[in-house]
Amino acid sequence: MTSRRQFLAAGSAGALLVRGAGAARNEFNSDVEARIARHDFRGLTKEDVPTPAMILDESLFQKNLDKMAAHNKATGLNLRAHVKIHKCPEISKRQVALGAIGVCCATTAESELLVNSGVRGVLHTCQPAGRNQITRTVALARRDPTFTGVLDDPITADALEEALAAAHAKMNVIVDVYAGLNRQGCQPGESALRLAQKVDQSKHLKLVGMMGYSGGASHTHGWEARKKKSTDDLAAMLDTLALCRKSGLPIGIVTGGSTGTYNIDTENHLTELQAGSYIFMDTLYRNIGGKSDEHVYSDFEPALSVLTTVISKTRPNQCAVDYGNKALLRTTDEVKGRPGVRIESGGAEYGMLLWNDGDRDIKLGERVEIYPSNLDTSTNVYDRYYVARGESIVDVWPIMGRTGAAQR
Numbered sequence: 163m164t165s166r167r168q169f170l171a172a173g174s175a176g177a178l179l180v181r182g183a184g185a186a187r188n189e190f191n192s193d194v195e196a197r198i199a200r201h202d203f204r205g206l207t208k209e210d211v212p213t214p215a216m217i218l219d220e221s222l223f224q225k226n227l228d229k230m231a232a233h234n235k236a237t238g239l240n241l242r243a244h245v246k247i248h249k250c251p252e253i254s255k256r257q258v259a260l261g262a263i264g265v266c267c268a269t270t271a272e273s274e275l276l277v278n279s280g281v282r283g284v285l286h287t288c289q290p291a292g293r294n295q296i297t298r299t300v301a302l303a304r305r306d307p308t309f310t311g312v313l314d315d316p317i318t319a320d321a322l323e324e325a326l327a328a329a330h331a332k333m334n335v336i337v338d339v340y341a342g343l344n345r346q347g348c349q350p351g352e353s354a355l356r357l358a359q360k361v362d363q364s365k366h367l368k369l370v371g372m373m374g375y376s377g378g379a380s381h382t383h384g385w386e387a388r389k390k391k392s393t394d395d396l397a398a399m400l401d402t403l404a405l406c407r408k409s410g411l412p413i414g415i416v417t418g419g420s421t422g423t424y425n426i427d428t429e430n431h432l433t434e435l436q437a438g439s440y441i442f443m444d445t446l447y448r449n450i451g452g453k454s455d456e457h458v459y460s461d462f463e464p465a466l467s468v469l470t471t472v473i474s475k476t477r478p479n480q481c482a483v484d485y486g487n488k489a490l491l492r493t494t495d496e497v498k499g500r501p502g503v504r505i506e507s508g509g510a511e512y513g514m515l516l517w518n519d520g521d522r523d524i525k526l527g528e529r530v531e532i533y534p535s536n537l538d539t540s541t542n543v544y545d546r547y548y549v550a551r552g553e554s555i556v557d558v559w560p561i562m563g564r565t566g567a568a569q570r
């Protein structure tokens with residue numbers, strides 16, 4: 163095992179690369195950064211990482227990927243995994259390598275990120291609107307013939323058709339039908355049929371499928387209740403699908419679903435699953451209960467945590483960590499390996515860990531890992547995943563296209 167002295171010595175040559183204005187102020191982090199830039203992780207451990215930081219447990223993450231891939235294989239339900247929870251092309255590529263047919267993206271910027279990363283089969287699960295998004299969507303369709311967009315309105319169909327015609331381009335389209343989530347989806351039945359026919363008759367739009375995303379089902383507590391909610395929410399969309407197919411429309415893809423419904427949607431006639439969170443899991447998901455355990459949704463492992471440092475411990479039964487509101491601390495987060503420790507906000511930069519009985523032996527300077535409550539928002543404020551094998555850091559993957567202009 164490499165000692166800290168060896169690690170820092172090995173890093174000192176790399177540190178020269180980054181020693182410029184300001185580097186002398188923070189030589190330790192510069193050494194770590196230089197090692198990361200060179201992909202030289204020998205001797206790097208969680209202790210070396212500046213906190214708060216996102217830690218990805220490599221073996222649990224891989225277990226989650228493998229489990230979903232095996233499920234897809236066994237059931238024939240394709241995976242087009244959602245990117246919104248991780249924003250990391252490295253992860254998408256691993257999912258594709260295990261059989262995923264592509265990825266889902268929540269925004270135009272996310273779609274650009276994934277298409278530009280070389281991932282094929284990108285589905286943008288929200289329709290583009292307005293000149294900026296329509297123009298960029300057409301550019302995506304021109305760049306990658308496998309890119310697919312959804313729409314839920316004839317106005318979008320017209321706008322896309324016009325812009326595609328002007329660019330001499332074609333685009334795959336999935337009609338988004340309401341499935342219980344008020345934010346999106348055209349009315350099922352005749353009006354969805356008319357929209358699908360309009361797409362089918364357009365010269366530059368190619369009708370390829372139908373989407374119904376039951377967002378309310380994903381976090382419904384209790385497997386049976388979740389199954390009922392998903393089945394109820396999807397019923398009108400599936401009737402619409404039958405109507406469209408009966409009228410001769412070529413709808414091959416039926417897409418929707420989530421981590422919470424991955425083993426329910428096989429019975430709901432979907433051909434594709436849009437699950438995202440299963441790769442990491444978060445505390446809100448862990449608490450919805452599963453088919454075999456009504457309290458814990460343990461089908462997938464909690465692979466992602468926020469590494470924090472105990473920065474003050476001057477009072478009994480509590481300590482402060484350097485993980486606060488800015489780093490997306492939530493009171494519904496959970497401390498890894500320490501059941502019974504509660505979490506409270508200590509302000510923008512601080513979090514409080516509290517316990518009732520005795521000294522839980524959390525020491526000043528100690529590293530504590532905390533499971534986040536909501537992956538989408540948490541990963542959005544960190545810039546990388548430190549991939550950990552036990553205590554060792556074995557890789558670093560960037561989280562891309564996050565807050566600010568790059569996200570839009």
Ligand SMILES: Cc1ncc(COP(=O)(O)O)c(C=O)c1O
Nearest residue numbers: 287375380420421436437438439
């Ligand atoms: C359109 C869409 N599809 C699928 C998902 C499912 O993702 P997850 O498996 O993380 O619940 C989401 C999540 O918000 C979504 O917005």
